[in-house]
Amino acid sequence: MTVTTPVSGGSFRSYDVVVGHGLLAEAGSRIAAFARGRTLVITDETVSAIHGATLLQALGSAGLQAELIAVPAGEASKSFAQLEWVIDRMLSFGLDRRDVVVALGGGVVGDLAGLAAALFMRGIDFIQVPTTLLAQVDSSVGGKTAIDTPRGKNLVGAFHQPRLVLADIGVLATLPPRQLRSGWAEVIKHGLLADADFFDWLEGEGAAGADGDPSALERAVVRSVEIKSAIVGEDEKEAGRRALLNLGHTFGHALEAELDFDEERLTHGEAVALGCAMALRFSARQGFCATADADRAEAVLAAAHLPTRLEQAGEFSAAALIGRMAGDKKAEGGRLTLILARSIGDAFVERDVDPTVLGAFLREEGAAA
Incomplete structure (x- = not known):
């Protein structure tokens, strides 16, 4: 087909x-x-x-x-x-x-x-x-x-x-299995940010795609392209809605930069997976979404053998990570911007995140001061 x-x-x-x-x-x-x-x-x-x-x-x-x-x-x-x-x-x-x-x-x-x-x-x-x-x-x-x-x-x-x-x-x-799973992180991201039904499928029979099932892969690629193309068509240059596609990326890019983009230690997809898990947990800690949603996101990512906890990637400083995040493309005037979630399938842009609150969260996640 x-x-x-x-x-x-x-x-x-x-x-x-x-x-x-x-x-x-x-x-x-x-x-x-x-x-x-x-x-x-x-x-x-x-x-x-x-x-x-x-x-x-x-x-x-x-x-x-x-x-x-x-x-x-x-x-x-x-x-x-x-x-x-x-x-x-x-x-x-x-x-x-x-x-x-x-x-x-x-x-x-x-x-x-x-x-x-x-x-x-x-x-x-x-x-x-x-x-x-x-x-x-x-x-x-x-x-x-x-x-x-x-x-x-x-x-x-x-x-x-x-x-x-x-x-x-x-x-x-x-593809080597690790590289395939890294791509699967972006598939899961699409469900988390825009399609709860798609995420339900990824949580169930669709999970076979992470192990290379061709039928599941085809459905996952088609639906992911549909989600992304709809968003891009509305906002080509990320003036608004397109920023949602960066769910997990602000955390993830900071982690990658701190590791000097060493893909042996952390691939881009693994960084996105960890970033998505952290974004959902931060959303839950801020009261934007239910803790159960953050737990589900973590479970689906972990089932695909993707990292969901900071210690799986290495040792990090909260201050250094926040410094990296302040230099992210979505940041404006040094203000921190994160893509967070109200529920699975409903992401939103949170601008001007309080660095003190974010620092406390990162330390709870295991980062050093």
Whole structure:
């Protein structure tokens, strides 16, 4: 089965997110509809070895002139140095405004390739072919592109919507279990922030998706894309409602930054899972939601073998975490902003969070002063 979800909004050109099996092998004919000149595939070294040849063959079979370049795998490639290298390769290949960039890989590749496409000649078309669960349900949809700096994650970037997203469920079978579970954290996040019925399914039979069940994965990807596309269509540039998609991310990004983005210690998805659990517990402590909702969220995350407690990630200082959170993109004038919940499926933006209250909560969670 192939499911197509349109993403549309008043401020950007609409595009389709196609979810199904075998899409990588047939990607050439779909991409050919947008490629008027050359096609540059940007990927990482790990994905290139697994899926690069399949995509190049598909593009060649469709009569497209294609090149492939690969950056090192991992978060470290979301850097000014790699962005400069990618853009230099684009220039050396003689790309112009008729040409298309294809991002083949996970969120790192999608962010890097998307930002390069946004900057090159003030913007050329790009297509997302996400190969990780996290990218399929989250980062490939919505047009956010960015690189990291030593001061924080995703602080330099642009909104640049793709022309097409092809999410092949079959490629998820090549993921290591830990990476699959990291993507599942974003699936659970969507249920927590916007769809209580979806969360109920994730709590029950849908939980099989965390272990790689193809049917559960397909339903989870489709519903996650529907949730995200509806929100993005209302608020492309995060002026309001789109901020809800950052549930768990303010806590999570602070944890990642304190660990120097070391994915061996904490993947992005694991940071989001822990951040979601903390956001629900903070919501309960502030009286916004029932303690039972926070407990349910923690139980579903833990059942997927995701971290839910601070000590599972390392040792942290409350002051250092608050400092990181004050530098988050959602913060305004240094004021702390968190995405919290009134109940499962009903998230909201809480602005100007009291740092004293937050510090006390972090110490209760196990952070040092």
